[in-house]
Amino acid sequence: MAEDRIIEFDKVVAGYSPSLTILNETTLDARRGEITMLIGPNGAGKSTVLKTLFGMLVPRQGEVRFEGKRVNGKSQRELLADGIAFVPQGRNLFGSLSVRHNLELGGITLPRGELPGRIEEALARFPRIRERIDNQASTMSGGEQKQLEISRALLLRPRVLLVDEPSIGLSPILVQDVFKLLRALADGGTTVLMVEQNVRTALNFADRALVLEMGRLALDRPASELLKDPDLNRLFLGGHAPAKRSAGG
Amino acid sequence: MSTRNRLVVLFASLVAFAVLPIFLKTYGVYLMTLFCVYLMATMGLNLTVGYAGQMSLGQAAFFGIGAYHAAILLTLGWPFFVVLPIAAVACFAAGLALGFPALRVQHHYLAFATLGFNVLVYLVMRNEEKLTGGTFGIANIPRPSLVGFSLDKPLPFFYFTFAATILLALALWWLLRSPWGRAFAALRDNPIRAESLGVNITAYTLLAFAIGAACAGIGGVYFATLVNFVEPAPFHVTASLTMLLAVIVGGSGRFFGPMLGTVVVVLLPEWLRFMQNWYLAVFGFAVVALMIWLPGGLLSIPERFKAKGAAE
Numbered sequence A: 001m002a003e004d005r006i007i008e009f010d011k012v013v014a015g016y017s018p019s020l021t022i023l024n025e026t027t028l029d030a031r032r033g034e035i036t037m038l039i040g041p042n043g044a045g046k047s048t049v050l051k052t053l054f055g056m057l058v059p060r061q062g063e064v065r066f067e068g069k070r071v072n073g074k075s076q077r078e079l080l081a082d083g084i085a086f087v088p089q090g091r092n093l094f095g096s097l098s099v100r101h102n103l104e105l106g107g108i109t110l111p112r113g114e115l116p117g118r119i120e121e122a123l124a125r126f127p128r129i130r131e132r133i134d135n136q137a138s139t140m141s142g143g144e145q146k147q148l149e150i151s152r153a154l155l156l157r158p159r160v161l162l163v164d165e166p167s168i169g170l171s172p173i174l175v176q177d178v179f180k181l182l183r184a185l186a187d188g189g190t191t192v193l194m195v196e197q198n199v200r201t202a203l204n205f206a207d208r209a210l211v212l213e214m215g216r217l218a219l220d221r222p223a224s225e226l227l228k229d230p231d232l233n234r235l236f237l238g239g240h241a242p243a244k245r246s247a248g249g
Numbered sequence B: 001m002s003t004r005n006r007l008v009v010l011f012a013s014l015v016a017f018a019v020l021p022i023f024l025k026t027y028g029v030y031l032m033t034l035f036c037v038y039l040m041a042t043m044g045l046n047l048t049v050g051y052a053g054q055m056s057l058g059q060a061a062f063f064g065i066g067a068y069h070a071a072i073l074l075t076l077g078w079p080f081f082v083v084l085p086i087a088a089v090a091c092f093a094a095g096l097a098l099g100f101p102a103l104r105v106q107h108h109y110l111a112f113a114t115l116g117f118n119v120l121v122y123l124v125m126r127n128e129e130k131l132t133g134g135t136f137g138i139a140n141i142p143r144p145s146l147v148g149f150s151l152d153k154p155l156p157f158f159y160f161t162f163a164a165t166i167l168l169a170l171a172l173w174w175l176l177r178s179p180w181g182r183a184f185a186a187l188r189d190n191p192i193r194a195e196s197l198g199v200n201i202t203a204y205t206l207l208a209f210a211i212g213a214a215c216a217g218i219g220g221v222y223f224a225t226l227v228n229f230v231e232p233a234p235f236h237v238t239a240s241l242t243m244l245l246a247v248i249v250g251g252s253g254r255f256f257g258p259m260l261g262t263v264v265v266v267l268l269p270e271w272l273r274f275m276q277n278w279y280l281a282v283f284g285f286a287v288v289a290l291m292i293w294l295p296g297g298l299l300s301i302p303e304r305f306k307a308k309g310a311a312e
């Protein structure tokens, strides 16, 4: 069903400069209420897919669609209003601000009256954050910071959550917690598009896996099927030598 | 310090500040009023530079635009409380305009862009004699009266200015404590991250300049009515540097930073006067030393001690 595909990339060409093409006619999609995992070697363009979808890069060609509507060139603010939220790779907090103020910033686009309720909702989800609420964000551990980032992104109750490598730096138990949370969100109807290197663990929680190589979709399989594949280790965990990328264009 | 202790200190300082001029001679009252006037401008600059992380070497230009609005319109007989919002709005608009370069350039490029703006405004004040009186300036600027009560005497005018400064400080406090205030800090910390949360960084950058400029404009109106005379000199780039210094010395991005910093830059030169020609050198040396040992400004001293205590 076409309306099932909440996110679509249709032959998208995008890159960081006119001479550097990262996404090379990339075509892929993610379905509503599913966790779609984006995997592939370093530099394959996984983060670039999320950044393009979130309006941080404007495609040179092709079409990015959200709920069937073209969103090429929309600003991040418009996309947030449409219901897309993004937790980028790495650290994304405002270190000099308190935990509470970081959370509040996630709701900067909300009507002011709604903010306290949403923050309460976020704190109920992550009790650890509540304990640290008045601390400076930079004093939290890496795992706590990631939890805060995710809860901040959820403040707007997005319909699509983009997460780039949420498990980096988290202890195995926390990784499970984060994946469980994403699973619960997906079961509640939120679409999750996640980049993840922790492939084996993540596949247990995901619905579908897309393998990206050199900016193109190399494989599209149900997660459960891929998990059973005896070639899994050889395919994705052995690591690929980063191939030469075509310059120019 | 606990919140309660802070409030006690704040209240005590305000009371002391309100009572002190009663015991001072005319010049002392003048200096304290001048402090209030400067503080309005430096509090605004603290928003632009300290909270929103922009660079500005042009704050004195807005101070001047406010002062000349007051000089021209008040000598024409316009009422003070009509002139005040006009000057504020004019500076807000000029601040918006100055914000545009900040959308494209940062740091030292922005420093030069704002410095250039200050030079331009200064030249207009000096050369547009018909409007500004050129180097002769505009004299006999009348002081307002409040519900029939004359503010011509130094002490009443001090209280009038003091009250305005407190109102402005409260307005800024309210703004900075609101989610919008947080958005300024987010802009300073990392504009890319701020944008990905939906902060309209274009609007906030422009507003950081415009609000800061409006504060300086309001200060300028009080300045013109304090000295009753305006000429271009007080609005030279040097004054912008002094204002920036006040923000940094006090502790930029801290609400009470400008209060402390403005005391230093307004009063210290007076206290160091006995050194005559040496005073500038001593002042300069003190600033260099401060920047090296206390880059966070005077208000970072308690944290310094705390950090030391924790390390031991």
Ligand SMILES: Nc1ncnc2c1ncn2[C@@H]1O[C@H](COP(=O)(O)OP(=O)(O)OP(=O)(O)O)[C@@H](O)[C@H]1O
Binding pocket: A016, A022, A040, A041, A042, A043, A044, A045, A046, A047, A048, A049, A089
């Ligand atoms: N801001 C940038 N400017 C220029 N080139 C970039 C930028 N960000 C990424 N690239 C390049 O784009 C390519 C794809 O990067 P991307 O971040 O999408 O990879 P990735 O698949 O997410 O890799 P990783 O697993 O390491 O996160 C890389 O070759 C990288 O060097």
Ligand SMILES: [Mg+2]
Binding pocket: A046, A047, A048, A089, A164, A195
């Ligand atoms: Mg990446």
